[in-house]
Amino acid sequence: MAALSAARCLVLRTRGGSLLPPPPGPRLRPPQASMSSLSGMSRGRKVALSALGVLAAGGAGLALALHTAVSASDLLLHPPSYAWSHNGLLASLDHDSIRRGYQVYKQVCAACHSMEYLAFRNLIGVSHTEAEAKALAEEVEVVDGPDENGEMFTRPGKLSDYFPKPYPNPEAARAANNGALPPDLSYIISARHGGEDYVFSLLTGYCDPPTGVVMREELHYNPYFPGQAITMAPPIYNEVLEFEDGTPATMSQIAKDVCTFLRWAAEPEHDHRKRMGMKMLIMVGLLVPLIYYLKRHRWSVLKSRKIAYRPPK
Amino acid sequence: MPLRSRLYSVFFRRTSAFALTIALGAVVFERAFDQGADAFYERLNRGENCGNTSSTSMRPKKN
Numbered sequence: 001m002a003a004l005s006a007a008r009c010l011v012l013r014t015r016g017g018s019l020l021p022p023p024p025g026p027r028l029r030p031p032q033a034s035m036s037s038l039s040g041m042s043r044g045r046k047v048a049l050s051a052l053g054v055l056a057a058g059g060a061g062l063a064l065a066l067h068t069a070v071s072a073s074d075l076l077l078h079p080p081s082y083a084w085s086h087n088g089l090l091a092s093l094d095h096d097s098i099r100r101g102y103q104v105y106k107q108v109c110a111a112c113h114s115m116e117y118l119a120f121r122n123l124i125g126v127s128h129t130e131a132e133a134k135a136l137a138e139e140v141e142v143v144d145g146p147d148e149n150g151e152m153f154t155r156p157g158k159l160s161d162y163f164p165k166p167y168p169n170p171e172a173a174r175a176a177n178n179g180a181l182p183p184d185l186s187y188i189i190s191a192r193h194g195g196e197d198y199v200f201s202l203l204t205g206y207c208d209p210p211t212g213v214v215m216r217e218e219l220h221y222n223p224y225f226p227g228q229a230i231t232m233a234p235p236i237y238n239e240v241l242e243f244e245d246g247t248p249a250t251m252s253q254i255a256k257d258v259c260t261f262l263r264w265a266a267e268p269e270h271d272h273r274k275r276m277g278m279k280m281l282i283m284v285g286l287l288v289p290l291i292y293y294l295k296r297h298r299w300s301v302l303k304s305r306k307i308a309y310r311p312p313k
Numbered sequence: 314m315p316l317r318s319r320l321y322s323v324f325f326r327r328t329s330a331f332a333l334t335i336a337l338g339a340v341v342f343e344r345a346f347d348q349g350a351d352a353f354y355e356r357l358n359r360g361e362n363c364g365n366t367s368s369t370s371m372r373p374k375k376n
Binding site: 090091092274275278279282 | 353
């Protein structure tokens with residue numbers, strides 16, 4: 001008898017078990033769609049699943065809390081918003097300021113910082129005339145070549161040359177600056193939170209470290225710099241250079257001019273963008289009423305139409 | 314309206330005249346709009362030498 005039932009079991013299993021429809025016979029439960037996967041679960045599984053969910057949520061919450069704590073310890077002085085002359089929607093850059101800022105870059109910043117995406121030709125019509133830009137380019141020695149003997153040679157710079165780099169490669173720059181790489185200044189205003197406000201604050205914000213904060217020999221305290229310890233020594237001070245247009249070279253004037261110059265370098269399309277935006281708005285102001293009138297005109301036939309249903313007599 | 318009918322007959326009636334009106338009108342409008350908008354922008358930013366490529370504006374100030 002036991003052997004018979006075992007054989008029957010085997011037959012049932014070999015027939016495909018649950019894959020095949022059950023053999024006709026009295027059913028214990030009417031068929032119903034199982035909408036929830038939890039309904040058929042045992043109590044133990046439910047408890048285990050709930051525990052897993054609680055654990056995951058708790059872990060995520062803990063990670064979030066820890067992350068916030070990390071941010072909270074990240075003391076950072078945010079720069080104030082300065083009233084830049086190019087802040088308005090239609091305000092262009094101050095090109096006299098750009099010219100002075102280039103002078104500051106050339107005489108102060110260029111000792112350590114490269115601007116590898118700017119060429120002398122970019123200055124034409126922005127801060128310098130073509131002749132002036134040519135004269136500036138000719139001041140630098142550019143390595144060119146190879147000549148017909150396969151040797152590199154130096155020549156005076158041309159308008160198409162890019163600004164000379166203070167160091168041949170980043171490793172040399174690090175080696176010369178206590179391991180810190182002076183960033184390229186081409187897009188620095190766009191590359192830093194706070195833009196020119198941040199750079200201005202950084203340049204003018206050097207101060208003595210608060211009591212208890214010990215700085216390493218080659219580091220300088222700057223509350224605006226993330227981490228407060230910056231390798232760059234205070235680069236500008238009053239009368240660090242003499243402006244060719246006679247503007248008094250105070251520290252804040254120098255910082256403001258170089259920030260304007262760097263804003264132009266990071267966003268050379270600045271003035272053109274605002275000019276075209278203004279023209280676009282004026283044009284749209286002309287076209288939108290016209291198109292609105294045209295739309296009303298075309299639709300007036302449809303809008304004034306009346307559809308009546310006349311039942312057949 | 315004699316003026317209006319006259320305008321119509323001169324500028325719009327014949328297809329050739331109409332096409333010419335469109336082409337010339339586009340040129341004139343474009344010039345006027347561009348120069349007017351540029352003048353307005355430069356008036357807004359007076360003293361900033363905005364993108365003015367004339368050599369005089371790039372000359373360093375004499376003190």
